């Protein structure tokens with residue numbers, strides 16, 4: 001059984017950008033990712049990210065921490081086992097968080113969601129085949145693809161250090177999402193926390 005906990009915080013976009021955004025540093029990391037140029041929610045973008053962020057005034061970030069069962073951590077000690085186990089967790093958590101982002105986008109016009117990782121709304125992104133996005137209203141760029149230091153955001157704003165590992169399942173994984181809003185609004189934070197609290201248990 002997975003343990004689930006949540007945290008959320010908010011900051012003005014300008015403050016978030018000056019504290020946590022380093023476009024050059026994170027673009028270099030994105031270039032090494034297999035999704036670079038193959039997913040419409042990943043760089044390179046056909047927009048100026050600085051101009052894109054100017055459309056918003058306030059950013060909400062929220063993290064879901066999944067603590068894996070000790071037995072799974074003991075057993076998933078190779079890259080293959082780690083990927084096999086975490087792919088299921090990732091899909092489940094991302095599906096639930098996608099619903100939250102969609103609800104926020106509908107309820108608070110002018111806002112935009114930022115997902116954990118690249119967009120996987122389709123089984124294979126149309127960009128790889130040189131075709132336009134099948135759901136142009138749906139691709140949500142991740143915080144890291146926009147140049148934000150998600151590790152620092154998670155640690156400073158959400159109180160959880162990210163555990164980086166490629167070859168074995170870590171004790172826990174933290175999924176950090178964001179919602180860029182036209183303005184600060186307590187109703188947005190209330191909606192986020194109310195949705196997350198209603199989760200109750202890992203959907204796996």
Ligand code: SF4
Nearest residue numbers: 040119122125133134
């Ligand atoms: S909605 Fe589909 S085509 Fe568009 S970015 Fe996401 S995976 Fe790619």
